Amino acid sequence: MISIIICSKSPALLEQVSQNIAATIGLPYEIIAVDNTKGEYGICAAYNRGAKKSNFECLCFMHEDILFHTQNWGNAVVDLLADPSIGLVGVIGSKYLVNAPAHWWGGGIDLCRRHIIDGYPDGKQEYVLQNPDNESISDVVAVDGVWLCTRRHIWQEHPFDEQTFPWFHFYDIDFSAQVFQNYRVIVTYNVLLEHFSRGNIDQSWVKSAIAFVKKWRRQLPLETKPLPKEKAQQIKERAYQAFASRLLSLHYDKRVTLKYIFKALSYDCFNRDNLWRVKQFMKNTLQVK
Structure with a gap:
């Protein structure tokens, strides 16, 4: 069973993804949609608020502008999180976080691992698979926030840092860095979803990037193995x-x-x-x- 937490700004997108989840997840679930149509919350605050209301052990934090292409993806998530060494699952991530303000992919594309369909406003789709070692899962240090799956006790140990990251940036990288201290962070290639939007690089992104490096300056760079x-x-x-x-x-x-x-x-x-x-x-x- 999975609790799905969504920070929702669009009733239409929420309805669309809710129908898609019902048709594809393959096991009992609940959707906890935190209404953010008025912009009351940053995403960290919204996710923490939603997680507190959840009932199940497996938590899935996700954007509402996605669609799942994999049937029974919920079972894949539960199976992965049954491994106590795994603390966080995503579909896009990096094996390196640089000691400088940067995107999660700032270490270079060769260190990224990805399995996703990028959707574009004109209806074009681009399937992206970056799995050079032909693995079923890849260990990384950070995963992108489009879709984050973890266990309840891990979120309780490492809640989203809404004080340091009050906007909509670096919540995912910071959460990954927290989890990575004690658990494996992985990209799975057994779940395929489509994402319809791109991130917005603005002044709040800059502030968040600087705040992230300041918070983690003693641990950075983070890497799965030394470069x-x-x-x-x-x-x-x-x-x-x-x-x-x-x-x-x-x-x-x-x-x-x-x-x-x-x-x-x-x-x-x-x-x-x-x-x-x-x-x-x-x-x-x-x-x-």
Whole structure:
């Protein structure tokens, strides 16, 4: 039996996914939809609120803009979580979290593991399978929040951190990092779902990215196995470069932006892209004046 917790902003999407769950899950379940149509909650607060109302041992936190393509997927989840070493299950994840503000895939696509259908507004679908070792499950350090399955006692040990992450970003990476301290975090290839939206990179994402690195600075990088030192350094350098570019594109706070430009410069001060960021920062500053 599974408790499904959804932070709902669209009654139409909630009805659609509820019908899909009923047709595909294959075992008893409950749906606890936290009404967030008025934007009262961040997703951490909504998920904690929903989990407190749940009745079953297996908890599934999921977006409402998805559809399941696998029949009896609930049984697959229950079977996986019957292994006491496994604490968190997803369908997309990464084997590396870099010690810099970055997406969960910031370690590089080669370290990602994925099994999903990406749906697009024009109706196009793209099946994505990234499983180079041909595994039934892959150990990772973080899974994407589109679909997160865990056990009740693990959520009770590691509730979503609504104080540090009050918006809709990094709740999944932070929850993964918490669980990873004591349990395995995995991507399963036995459940296939379709997701219809993309994340929104805004100023709250930037604040959440910085907050995540600050919270986990003593543990980062997180990795399933140690990378060569040179590769880890390259990943960190690229992450700082990408983050500095993101700050520039958002016209973020000048002091914060300059801080991360200098971090990128510290790896290679003569890098052409780094020099472009300095010029762009000066241009933005002069335009503001």
